[in-house]
Amino acid sequence: MAIIDEIDDPGTDGDDVRVDDITLNPGPNADPLSLVKPYISQDILDKYDVYSYRHAAAILHSSFQTELSEIETALRTFELTKKDIGMPGGNESIIPKKFSDILRPLGWKETRIQGDFLIRLIASEKKITTVTEKHWEKAETRTIQNSVDGHKIDYVKGNVALDLEWNSKDQTFDRDLYAFRLFHECGVISVAALVTRSADLQPVFDRIPRRNKDGDIVEKDGKPNSVADKFGASTTWMGKLLYRLNAGRHGGCPVIVFGIRPDAIKDLDEE
Numbered sequence: 001m002a003i004i005d006e007i008d009d010p011g012t013d014g015d016d017v018r019v020d021d022i023t024l025n026p027g028p029n030a031d032p033l034s035l036v037k038p039y040i041s042q043d044i045l046d047k048y049d050v051y052s053y054r055h056a057a058a059i060l061h062s063s064f065q066t067e068l069s070e071i072e073t074a075l076r077t078f079e080l081t082k083k084d085i086g087m088p089g090g091n092e093s094i095i096p097k098k099f100s101d102i103l104r105p106l107g108w109k110e111t112r113i114q115g116d117f118l119i120r121l122i123a124s125e126k127k128i129t130t131v132t133e134k135h136w137e138k139a140e141t142r143t144i145q146n147s148v149d150g151h152k153i154d155y156v157k158g159n160v161a162l163d164l165e166w167n168s169k170d171q172t173f174d175r176d177l178y179a180f181r182l183f184h185e186c187g188v189i190s191v192a193a194l195v196t197r198s199a200d201l202q203p204v205f206d207r208i209p210r211r212n213k214d215g216d217i218v219e220k221d222g223k224p225n226s227v228a229d230k231f232g233a234s235t236t237w238m239g240k241l242l243y244r245l246n247a248g249r250h251g252g253c254p255v256i257v258f259g260i261r262p263d264a265i266k267d268l269d270e271e
């Protein structure tokens with residue numbers, strides 16, 4: 001069943017619709033579109049859903065122009081085919097590889113954060129006599145090993161992070177947003193970006209045939225079997241991401257998100 005079919009009446013434009021932890025619109029804590037448009041190229045705004053939280057768009061434009069330009073180049077260059085989408089296995093290698101082919105040569109690296117927690121105890125003692133006052137301080141340190149460990153982001157360059165979630169379980173967003181939050185709190189990044197599927201893609205999946213590992217179209221009852229059931233409401237798409245961002249799960253980290261629209265499928269209208 002398509003995602004849109006699983007959501008009850010979406011109401012009028014501007015209404016916030018939430019069914020089963022799904023939100024179709026950014027919340028009041030998101031940046032107004034008027035504060036996003038000046039900082040993101042118009043062709044990117046035309047090709048993707050773009051939402052910014054905690055002034056992420058402005059921060060990227062003002063402080064990290066090189067990184068923003070490279071992200072926009074990757075978004076601008078990114079294309080899908082119906083065969084890409086139809087292949088089995090969630091496309092864990094095909095679709096992310098399209099971003100890696102652009103960003104890795106530019107210095108965007110998969111980055112993991114680790115750290116120990118150093119505690120310094122300073123004990124004070126005073127001794128007062130009729131003539132003098134003496135004061136001692138003694139420091140003792142304790143270390144909690146691996147208090148921060150295992151939090152990985154797919155693409156990090158300088159103070160900017162980027163993740164791509166095409167078709168994983170929606171709980172992956174919690175991991176991503178927590179990683180963004182932790183990297184930000186540790187002073188490793190200043191802003192993060194996340195790319196996922198727009199809700200506009202879902203009706204398109206009904207028209208795309210499923211393929212086997214050899215790339216051949218899979219049929220059911222003599223007709224091509226569509227991929228629609230692979231991309232359910234509990235996978236990574238914009239409705240699941242906005243719900244989490246509206247709830248503030250990214251903490252204080254500025255985050256900008258891009259939703260992949262049908263325009264990214266270059267052969268969509270070909271038979």
